[in-house]
Amino acid sequence: MRVAVVGVGWYGFKPTVPELSFREMMFEAAVRAYEDAGLDPRRDVDAFISCQEDFWEGIAISDEFAPEPIGGVLRPTMTITGDGLQCVGQAYMMIKSGAFNVVAVEAHAKPSDIMSPQEIYEFSLDPNIRTLKIPNPLFQAGLDAVAYMRRSGASREHLAMVAVKNKVRGLLNPRASHSAKVTLDQVLDSKPVIHPLTRYEIAGFTDVAINVVLASEDVARRLGDKHVWVEGIWWATEVGTGAVEWHEWGRMPSMRLAALGAYKLAGVEDPLRQTDFSEVEDRFSYMELLSLEELGLGGGGAHRMLESGYYNPEGGYPVNPSGGSLSMGVTLEATGLSRLLEVVLQLRGEAGGVQLKDVRRAVVASWRGPPTYTSIVAVVSRD
């Protein structure tokens, strides 16, 4: 039995959404997703899952805020502390079990409500490391970028090229509030934030609520032909935040393992040939290249493929045709759902100005962001 995405809905994708509370954003996204699916949440949805993290919410035990705005009151609802794609993985298992026909997944981000994001990052580190009082807790990204460049031979310019590709591409995407007309020289000439990354290479924050409705094959076929299949989904965590020292620097083993798991379920052996495009993690410029290598999409070196234009929208294998997180912004635990949303719209032919031609199968990859070493990968397709 297959599992399908039968509806998607979103509200926001702006640096700030001051007009709505996070609950109201969740409701607006949910209404749109259920309407897209043609389902009534109070009657047709069997279970609800929300992916969120208390310190991003600013509310302790925020799980209990999940049911009300998404139609889950008095119904099976639960929360997972993780990226939205992990909730999709959970929904996939619940539907595969045969006990649930329709499961709604929700994730949201309201970083504009968080007045101390850097301090939250610091608080997420091992208490022993916090004592060092590193001025910018995103230092981990810099460490990985440097190690990745040294290992792969990618240059400073290659990282900047990722930023240019994604920032400019986003100008065609109404959900890409952080897109910009930027040149390679502008990126290279701007001051580093964390060496070697400039502000163009570190994604900004975005407020959004996203809702994705998943269903069994029977239900999906009954609802029409808009559905896309989740062929495989897997996730992994490396040593975890608590052991920064033991991370495999310049690599992302969690991404590699997640990809292997998802490919196995989807029967994918050569992802570069067997899929048509991908939406991957790019909240830091180097992460797009590193993700591609770990996903088996790097060919003879992701930076060389990038340089040749292979990952451009009109290239042999488009990567982040939406503009990615660099253009759309980091949506905290909703980042994976942002990537999935763009893939679903592409496969349905509803991606508007960023629509690719003749795409049937894609890789979706998300990383939970610093300081985590958790990644999630999915293979999604249409008939």
Added chain:
Amino acid sequence: MKPERVPGRYIREEDLRRLPGVIEYTPTARYSYSAGQALSEFLRGLKDGRILGKLCPSCRRVLVPPRVYCEFCFTPTTEWVEVTGAGRVETAVTSYIGAARERLEKPEIIGVIRLDAPGHAENSFDFAGLFHKLCGVTEDDVKSGRVIGMRVKPRWKPVHERMGSILDIECFEPLQPREVV
């Protein structure tokens, strides 16, 4: 009551903190919560001495505090409905300790008020309601259960002190016999 001094070596708190094996850290977590469409209007109403709710067009329930949606019908709520603030105590309790578990000099009585919303739907667990402090109610009223069902009304702060906050209502106090709000 001061504990009797017992023999032995006394350790001060700062000595304890100097022990290896303890990492002290105070997180900085600051937020500015966007109240949103429904709650913002509700808070503005409080500043004017009004308690506002939203009507669910499907089940005809008045939602206080207001939401832009009815969580049962999953329908957007429509018009604003003002309630008088008069109501009945649904449940109440006396708290003898504060947030840091310190014993309060004057115990605090808090409760849930089921607000009058004549002509609108309600049932045993969904009704126009507010969680607030109760004043003019004794510990004995609470202990004996007399407080349950007691008719109460909001005691408003003076107009110039209102901020657009739930604290614009100081507390709910008993209605006088035959008093109408």
